Amino acid sequence: MRLLYCLLGCLAFASAQAQVSAVHHDLSVTLEPGSRELSVSGKVRFTGSGMAELRLAPEFTLQRLTLDGKPLSETKMRGALIGGLRVRTLALGNKPAAHMLELQYRGTLAPLAQADRREALGNLPAMADERGSYLPASYAWYPDLGTETLTYTLALDVPATQRAIAPGRLVKETTRGNRYRARFEFSRPAEGVTLMAGPYRTKEIKYKNLRLRTYFHPEIAELADEYLNSISGYIELYNGWIGAYPYTAFSIVSSPLPTGYGMPTLTYLGIEVLRLPFIRHRSLGHEILHNWWGNGVYADWRCGNWSEGLTTFMADYTYKERQSAGAARAQRLSWLRDFAAIPEGQDIPLRDFTSRHHSASQTIGYHKAAFLFFMLRDQLGADAFNRGLRRFWKEQQFRVAGWADLQRAFEPASGKKLDIFFAQWLTRRGAPQPVIHDAQITQQNGRHRIAVTLAQPAPAYALRVPLVVTTAGGKQEHIVELNRERQHYTLESASRPLSLALDPDLRLFRRLDAAELPPILRQVINDPATLTVITEQDSAFQEAARRLAERLLDHAPRYIVQYDRAQTLLLIGTHQAAQEFLLKHKLPAQPATLRGKGSAQVWAARQDGGKTLLVVSADDSAALEALLRPLPHYGSESYLAFDGGKVIERGVWPAPSREWLFPAH
Numbered sequence: 001m002r003l004l005y006c007l008l009g010c011l012a013f014a015s016a017q018a019q020v021s022a023v024h025h026d027l028s029v030t031l032e033p034g035s036r037e038l039s040v041s042g043k044v045r046f047t048g049s050g051m052a053e054l055r056l057a058p059e060f061t062l063q064r065l066t067l068d069g070k071p072l073s074e075t076k077m078r079g080a081l082i083g084g085l086r087v088r089t090l091a092l093g094n095k096p097a098a099h100m101l102e103l104q105y106r107g108t109l110a111p112l113a114q115a116d117r118r119e120a121l122g123n124l125p126a127m128a129d130e131r132g133s134y135l136p137a138s139y140a141w142y143p144d145l146g147t148e149t150l151t152y153t154l155a156l157d158v159p160a161t162q163r164a165i166a167p168g169r170l171v172k173e174t175t176r177g178n179r180y181r182a183r184f185e186f187s188r189p190a191e192g193v194t195l196m197a198g199p200y201r202t203k204e205i206k207y208k209n210l211r212l213r214t215y216f217h218p219e220i221a222e223l224a225d226e227y228l229n230s231i232s233g234y235i236e237l238y239n240g241w242i243g244a245y246p247y248t249a250f251s252i253v254s255s256p257l258p259t260g261y262g263m264p265t266l267t268y269l270g271i272e273v274l275r276l277p278f279i280r281h282r283s284l285g286h287e288i289l290h291n292w293w294g295n296g297v298y299a300d301w302r303c304g305n306w307s308e309g310l311t312t313f314m315a316d317y318t319y320k321e322r323q324s325a326g327a328a329r330a331q332r333l334s335w336l337r338d339f340a341a342i343p344e345g346q347d348i349p350l351r352d353f354t355s356r357h358h359s360a361s362q363t364i365g366y367h368k369a370a371f372l373f374f375m376l377r378d379q380l381g382a383d384a385f386n387r388g389l390r391r392f393w394k395e396q397q398f399r400v401a402g403w404a405d406l407q408r409a410f411e412p413a414s415g416k417k418l419d420i421f422f423a424q425w426l427t428r429r430g431a432p433q434p435v436i437h438d439a440q441i442t443q444q445n446g447r448h449r450i451a452v453t454l455a456q457p458a459p460a461y462a463l464r465v466p467l468v469v470t471t472a473g474g475k476q477e478h479i480v481e482l483n484r485e486r487q488h489y490t491l492e493s494a495s496r497p498l499s500l501a502l503d504p505d506l507r508l509f510r511r512l513d514a515a516e517l518p519p520i521l522r523q524v525i526n527d528p529a530t531l532t533v534i535t536e537q538d539s540a541f542q543e544a545a546r547r548l549a550e551r552l553l554d555h556a557p558r559y560i561v562q563y564d565r566a567q568t569l570l571l572i573g574t575h576q577a578a579q580e581f582l583l584k585h586k587l588p589a590q591p592a593t594l595r596g597k598g599s600a601q602v603w604a605a606r607q608d609g610g611k612t613l614l615v616v617s618a619d620d621s622a623a624l625e626a627l628l629r630p631l632p633h634y635g636s637e638s639y640l641a642f643d644g645g646k647v648i649e650r651g652v653w654p655a656p657s658r659e660w661l662f663p664a665h
């Protein structure tokens, strides 16, 4: 119960110097999803001394509580309400000793949340419903002694129309009369106890020694086979890459809520989520990999969560790499583009990322962290990198580990000191901005020399910068070390260099400058300096255009009639009028890919001065009206074609790379 411990930790330490460890629960749980009644009885064994505290959510009434066989007094049993939880103190004596609590309690759980967004699912209570019950580990539906980890056995009892599941090994299950009973055992240190139940159809296959299962709602039961077949492929991949899968089972459990949770031995995914075709090819692998990173080695919340970044790198990103080098580069570009959209100084150092609260922290905690591992592999080479991963797994399995432990595994695996690498990527906000400050070519004895000066803002990062020289004969890559604000290099080339590019393959996490970003709608939407032109006299069209501009732009639109200088521009018109305007002002014409498609076309383009131009070109006012609702959702696209309100084509232009061009003879 990591989160709860985090919030209440200081309180517990202030009031009582209790030392509690080795907590083991043996609980019998009866759940009636229809009436939402939960009753629990069982034993909690632990070692401890001093004044310990037992916490339970306030909707539960204790019917029995004994410590080492002695019933607790009425007042002690009732406890006090602190921080929304019922807290009962337990006097354990001065010397650490083994203790046992016996308890029995019951209560009515909350109804199923009406949450329809993932972000709203952060702090859920224990909820029950016949469509699905979810009792999260982060909620005190089970007795909490404030330790970081515990082990457990759970005997679950639900109506026979339901199936119940918890992380761990399924020891036994029976359906007798009108009850379904299942017993789960979790003997590794778990961060808490999660319980799920629902009207599930289960399907099972054996893979080597593993029990692979789906617990699916009837309406998606036909998806079971393809999901079951996908699981083994991922387990095979990570077995070979990291080390043996640490558990004996893996299940996919469907949820009536739009969840996407990974727990040891299972993933809990929304019914609608499971229906999406790409889940099997991406998210499932990510959740399975969390059995190694996150649920096999635990992330230390006090010094940053590395597990999302490593999982994103070894799952989502790796699947792109397997697809093609182009797909992998496109993924890196989209991460860098998202990072460039965070205003400078508004991000957090990677070390401060503990979980996902909003999209900016996702950009840091998932994408910047994944990029860190990508750069580390570039620096160490794949073999040493993989040795480091296996070493980390071997050393930290079922322990709480931080970034420093990763560094300690990669250093001996590669024989390199990585203090600077980890320090700069973990503790600094923002990203480096290395540029080619100057480049000159000279010729000597038939060889060509390029004198290059690279520069970066202070304080300098230590970077391995790829420089790519293009000649008539092809491209040649040089890796140079940059660790000062300004540094000089000499590159040699057998044939005459035509151009020099800094990191065109996007192998460095860096803040892209405007010239490297493909034009996208958002650059016009976000810019407070955006000017708007409506190139149509018809009043109905003008009215629709004004409403669209107001809805689309972040700032109040500023309308102009004459356009005479390079400025971020939103142009709205009928096809004919828009084209005439573009031609007259020597602005980029309509891209060929969009010509004649649908009832409206929208595209972003770069003007000569570097500012972005956004054109909305529509058949008539009705075609424009139809964009009001959908268009604002597509800020990260470069172009779209609409048929009425429906998108029929969209995409992002290829990003230009910044090149230093050498003069011809």
Ligand SMILES: [Zn+2]
Pocket (backbone or CB within 6 Å): 262, 286, 290, 308, 311
């Ligand atoms: Zn994850």
